[in-house]
Amino acid sequence: MKTVLAALLCGALFGAGLVVSDMINPARVLAFLDVAGAWDPSLALVMGGALLPAGLAWAWTRRLPEAACGGRFPAQPSAAIDLPLIAGAALFGIGWGLVGFCPGPAIAAIVSGSREAWIFAASMFAGIAVHGLTIGRSDRGDG
């Protein structure tokens, strides 16, 4: 129960961050990816801003025995660069470049009532389900 409440809080911060940063807006994201056009550096600032607290937290976990709600911290990620990683990242990149939505913003945008956001989000969950029910029997879990 504590863990669910913690997740609720963290999710709320994440959603707020997506709105405040305008990452919820595909046009803003595409403008960052459009290096040859009217380039918008916002996504870089978002990443930079996010890496700071996240980095500090990871460093801090080395000094803690476990998470506050009792979970163990994730193991150090394996160094193996394999085909699923590259292929998956490439497929994700294609989808992301086509529309400008990645998973977080796609879900957040549902609250806007935009029909396009709903269609994308539904298709995204379908894609997740297809993977999960076919190839994805074991979960790597490294993010």
Added chain:
Amino acid sequence: MNELAWWWPLSGGLLIGLSAALYLLLTGRVAGISGIAAQAIGVAGRGGRSVALGFLAGLLGGSLLAIAYIRQPQLMIEAPIPLLVIGGLLVGFGTRLGAGCTSGHGVCGLSRLSRRSLIATCTFMAVAGLVVFLMRHAFSGGAA
């Protein structure tokens, strides 16, 4: 699309980073939305469904509150329906195959110096950039 002063993306990024930091320190989990979404619909194989659903519920609620009280984004989605469907399927399938997305690999992975996440992030950034270039400057005759 309107100009956006630099403190908006920076502040939003800090909020996202804070979310990931707290999620890790409080629950020991990675704030990778692709993984959380998969857990929420029960296809991630390691349970955690109620926690994932809690995170997504919070995400929706936090977005709503931010829109109501902080700033109102002007969403501009130009893709036609077939591209929305194809793009969505690719994002969903690809993030799961590659075990992460911009939050999982880009924020969480990079912040713990994961080589896998660095490679993944460079890959999806480069590919997405190429797709945008082709769509806006190659296939469309230059009209941005």
